[in-house]
Amino acid sequence: MHILVLGATGRVGSHIVKYALQDGYQVTALVRTPQKINTQHDRLTIIEGNVLEPNDLVHAMHGVDAVISALNTDGTTTLSKSMPLLINAMQHEGIKRIITVGTAGILQSRTEPGKLRFQSSESKRKSTRAAEEHEQVYTLLKESTPEWTIVCPTYLPDGEVRGNYRVERDVLPEGGTEITVGDTAEFTYRQLSDRRFINTRVGICY
Structure with a gap:
């Protein structure tokens, strides 16, 4: 399999490349x-480019079977602005699978089911800007043709794979407060072969 990793220099993305x-x-x-x-690896191709440049995306997708995006918000709108370009490039190249790393804020609230977590009293974060960016990505993917999965971790400290995490479709497992970067990356990577969470969000935590 040939995969394209976006956000490969980040905490989660660098682990995905390694796996x-x-x-x-x-x-x-x-x-x-x-x-x-x-x-450095003979099976790793590094392309210098920008996810906001359609030609760079199409170039990077030649011969690719699936896309994993571990891009973060970084206080910008890159995440939401790049997703329509990414979806278009995938359609151009005939790529049908995308897995992204989101945030637990865009899962459904358990206490207020009509709201997302970041819109409800479940969220303890004062700023909702990052969650709003991820919500736009979620909306775009819901309306797109590729098969998508959004992995939604809660608090994300550095740390290696423990393997004892819990996952749940569309909501955060009850009582979950954190999940390491290593376990988030490992679960995200495994969605390349796991068909259980096609076209859905997945909450992940310990």
Whole structure:
């Protein structure tokens, strides 16, 4: 399998690249700063480019079977502005599978089911800007043709794979407060072969 990883220089994305290479996959990483990728491998292709440039996206997708996006918000609108371009590029190249890393804020609220968590009293965050960006991505994917999965971690400290996490469709498992970067990346990566969460959000936590 050949996958395109976006956000490959980030905390989650760098782990996903590592897991894919360990499993023998071909990996392409589209990054603004190639020097930030420390990994060198004969199955890793690093392309310098920008997710807001349609030509860069199409170029990076040549021969790709699936896309994993671990892009974060970084205080910008890159996430929401790049998703329509990403979907168009996937359709242009005939790619039918995308997995993205979102946030638990865009899961359904348990206490107020008509709202998303970030809109409800469940959320303790004062700023909703990042969640609003992720909500736009969720809306765009719901209206698109590719098969999508949004992995929605709660508080995300650094840490390796523990393997004892819980997942639940569309909501955060009860009592969940955190999940390590390693476990989030491992679960996200496994969605390439796991068909249980097609076209849905997945809450993940310990």
